[in-house]
């Protein structure tokens with residue numbers, strides 16, 4: 001029965017969907033380039049519902065990122081920065097931002113936020129919807145046959161041992 005137990009555990013581990021890390025990798029990162037006085041990339045295009053992450057560390061000069069109309073503001077200048085801003089659905093357009101101490105030397109950037117594509121009834125054109133649908137179908141598709149297989153394997157092994 002030890003083999004059946006190992007097989008069972010392996011199959012259970014293999015069928016656990018790996019989704020936990022996905023949420024944090026969705027952000028578009030803006031950092032500071034090697035000249036120390038430019039955002040990199042200085043222009044990004046995203047879709048509403050996505051996150052921008054201002055991230056840099058160990059910078060020679062302290063920086064921040066402030067939007068022209070105060071849509072976002074990373075706060076005080078810092079050599080180590082990790083500031084995220086979510087463009088919630090409905091918040092779209094062109095957002096110009098700058099680094100306060102270095103704006104005059106051209107440390108500015110632009111974020112273009114496209115509106116979400118129009119939602120049509122029951123179509124899977126939207127990648128977000130497609131992703132959710134495939135996630136939902138993933139579990140029943142994989143787990144039902146595998147559980148059946150595990151039970152079958154356990155029964156077969158037990159029968160063999162009894163012989």
Ligand SMILES: [Cu+2]
Nearest residue numbers: 063099102107
């Ligand atoms: Cu700066």
